Amino acid sequence: MVERRSFLLGLGLAAVAGGAVVDSEADAAPVDSQPGTFQLGGRRIRFVDLTHELTDQFNFAGSKRIVIDPIVGSGFAAGMNLNRLLLVEHTGTHIDAPRHFARQGASLGEIPLSDLIVPLAVIDLRARAAADPDVALMPDDILRWERAHGRLPEGCCVAINTGADPVADMREPKSPPVRRSAPGFSLEAAQMLAEARSVKSIAVDSMTLDRGSNVPAYPVHQFWLSSGRWGVEGITNLAAVPPAGAVLIVGAAPVRDATGFPVRLVALF
Amino acid sequence: MVERRSFLLGLGLAAVAGGAVVDSEADAAPVDSQPGTFQLGGRRIRFVDLTHELTDQFNFAGSKRIVIDPIVGSGFAAGMNLNRLLLVEHTGTHIDAPRHFARQGASLGEIPLSDLIVPLAVIDLRARAAADPDVALMPDDILRWERAHGRLPEGCCVAINTGADPVADMREPKSPPVRRSAPGFSLEAAQMLAEARSVKSIAVDSMTLDRGSNVPAYPVHQFWLSSGRWGVEGITNLAAVPPAGAVLIVGAAPVRDATGFPVRLVALF
Numbered sequence: 001m002v003e004r005r006s007f008l009l010g011l012g013l014a015a016v017a018g019g020a021v022v023d024s025e026a027d028a029a030p031v032d033s034q035p036g037t038f039q040l041g042g043r044r045i046r047f048v049d050l051t052h053e054l055t056d057q058f059n060f061a062g063s064k065r066i067v068i069d070p071i072v073g074s075g076f077a078a079g080m081n082l083n084r085l086l087l088v089e090h091t092g093t094h095i096d097a098p099r100h101f102a103r104q105g106a107s108l109g110e111i112p113l114s115d116l117i118v119p120l121a122v123i124d125l126r127a128r129a130a131a132d133p134d135v136a137l138m139p140d141d142i143l144r145w146e147r148a149h150g151r152l153p154e155g156c157c158v159a160i161n162t163g164a165d166p167v168a169d170m171r172e173p174k175s176p177p178v179r180r181s182a183p184g185f186s187l188e189a190a191q192m193l194a195e196a197r198s199v200k201s202i203a204v205d206s207m208t209l210d211r212g213s214n215v216p217a218y219p220v221h222q223f224w225l226s227s228g229r230w231g232v233e234g235i236t237n238l239a240a241v242p243p244a245g246a247v248l249i250v251g252a253a254p255v256r257d258a259t260g261f262p263v264r265l266v267a268l269f
Numbered sequence: 270m271v272e273r274r275s276f277l278l279g280l281g282l283a284a285v286a287g288g289a290v291v292d293s294e295a296d297a298a299p300v301d302s303q304p305g306t307f308q309l310g311g312r313r314i315r316f317v318d319l320t321h322e323l324t325d326q327f328n329f330a331g332s333k334r335i336v337i338d339p340i341v342g343s344g345f346a347a348g349m350n351l352n353r354l355l356l357v358e359h360t361g362t363h364i365d366a367p368r369h370f371a372r373q374g375a376s377l378g379e380i381p382l383s384d385l386i387v388p389l390a391v392i393d394l395r396a397r398a399a400a401d402p403d404v405a406l407m408p409d410d411i412l413r414w415e416r417a418h419g420r421l422p423e424g425c426c427v428a429i430n431t432g433a434d435p436v437a438d439m440r441e442p443k444s445p446p447v448r449r450s451a452p453g454f455s456l457e458a459a460q461m462l463a464e465a466r467s468v469k470s471i472a473v474d475s476m477t478l479d480r481g482s483n484v485p486a487y488p489v490h491q492f493w494l495s496s497g498r499w500g501v502e503g504i505t506n507l508a509a510v511p512p513a514g515a516v517l518i519v520g521a522a523p524v525r526d527a528t529g530f531p532v533r534l535v536a537l538f
Contacts, residue, residue: 028525036383040516040537043312049382055525068526071357078487079370079495081528085356088340092522101348113318113535114305218347226348247309251520253361253531256297256324257337259350262522263533266382268309 028053028167033240035269048240050248050265054092057170065091089260093234095252096209100259101218101225109256111230118200119153120248120267121145122161122238125183129162134181136211137189142197149244152197157248159203160185161238166207182212187219194227203232203248232265241267297322297436302509304538317509319517319534323361326439334360358529362503364521365478369528370487370494378525380499387469388422389517389536390414391430391507394452398431403450405480406458411466418513421466426517428472429454430507435476451481456488463496472501472517501534510536 031053035046059065067086075082090096098105123145129135137160146152162183183206193199202209202224209231210220224231232250251264300322304315328334336355344351359365367374392414398404406429415421431452452475462468471478471493478500479489493500501519520533 032381032383036386038386038516039388040314041514045309047382047386051382051523053378053523053525055378066524074485075487078485079372079491080487081368081370081372083358083526083528085354085358085524085527085530087354087356089352089354092524099350101350103348103350109322109324112301113316113320113533114301116533117305117307117316117535119308216343216347218344218349222348245310247307249518249520249535251518251522251533251535253520253533254320254322255335255354255361255531256322257352258354259352261354262524262530264382264385264520264522266386266518266520 028055028057031237033237035240046269048237048267048269050235050237050241050267051093051263052167052234052236054262057167058091064088087262089258090233092262093236093265094232094260094262095250096221096225096231096233096260097258098225098228098230099257101221102228105226105228107256108252108258108261109254111252111254115200115230116250116252118248118250119156120241120246121149121152121156121158122241122243122246123158124161124243126161126163129164129183133183134211134213135162135183136186137184138186139188139192142189142192145243152193152199154198155200157201157203157232158193158199159232159235159238159248160205162205164204164206165236166205166234182206182208182215184208184211184214185220185224186211187214187223190220190224194224194229199229201230201232201250203235205235205238207233209233232263235265242269245269296440297324297326300506302506304509315538317506317536317538319504319506319510319536320362320532321436321503321505323531326436327360333357356531358527359502361531362505362534363501363529363531364519365490365494365500365502365529366527367494367497367499368526370490371497374495374497376525377521377527377530378523380521380523384469384499385519385521387517387519388425389510389515390418390421390425390427391510391512391515392427393430393512395430395432398433398452402452403480403482404431404452405455406453407455408457408461411458411461414512421462421468423467424469426470426472426501427462427468428501428504428507428517429474431474433473433475434505435474435503451475451477451484453477453480453483454489454493455480456483456492459489459493463493463498468498470499470501470519472504474504474507476502478502501532504534511538514538 246269515538
């Protein structure tokens, strides 16, 4: 605590001692799994939230990934509440920018909005994942999706729905705390999506693009991100989205030099 | 520096000494001011980015608002880059949640996506702002907009385009560093939008909902946010959006207990 207060004071800010305001007792709120609608130019568009609430449940023991520190400043007399966040970029539902695995790769600030609004293809792996907690998307899964829905759209995001629930996993942490089984993409599938299709991004409802047994070698992270493409980890609520025909909007603040950042994910259809 | 390293080590992470990777020499990249398009259900939709790149230009002298600290961990051998951010919530283009001025108000994690997808009304104040750098939206400005475009839509966001450029202001900081003139909303206009209309949010291209001369009393912040409504500061590129008929999507990560957070703002039309 002494170190923390000194640190904040060193930045010209006074922290309230012991002031984390996150209520670690309460579980993250479930996202609204039902589509809402809005009108645009006389047409009704449906939307779904694909984002987990970001809470300190995402902290690891001994390795904080989010801390909220109240700041008391000149606005306090007027009723202002204001916090400083200490945030590991890759926490909660978040984007992986190319920079995450390529030193010269694009950071979050360099990804134009046109690359963050993409067709969304959802591949359902829940049946296999129920039997294999380390399930990986394989090229055959992609071909099966295409037989039902046609060729993957140009520049799309391919999301896998494995039924993974990282919030539930963190509520009942396994020992050892880092799981060595988790759903993800196989390198073969990632190579097919990049080279035989023109896919721009991949998304997974677990917290790793690579299946758990491939951590920490990270072959998919290395291949996919260093190719200039981006990924999303911790996407949720995919069962509320049609497998084909939706558009994904990745609400990622353009933070210069960031390798990732928590996002709001919106599906439109 | 000693304090910072101790702090990070205390959280179980090792920082690279002197490791801020933000390039403070380069200006924030201008957003792409031209609309892009995407297809949804056979229809072409235009989109515009209303977000400033978030850089350390947003830091104040003696009061850092964003710091990026590299973390060296187990993934480093595989080429992983990963940072811890130290981030004041209200930095760059960002949302103000009700909690910012109401202790029991909704935090960012409590704002459902349905409240973040809203009709967008843009009121142009650039002519008056050119003569008065402390210009405020007044009830007459709202009535003038409604004579041209009809009554403000239910649940909309009212954004004012004053021509303010906070990035340019930070590049050539005034003395004293906190400007006492900045465009914003008048309390009278905010009351009209809440009580005589059903407006959900307000947005400004300066960095304060209240005009500069009303800081630090913050009458609009106090009234608007404590009523349960939200605001956006640092919106940009409003000249690329039609004054009526667009939809605003606020890409705000749902951070529990946060009073604000950097966002990606998307206009659809």
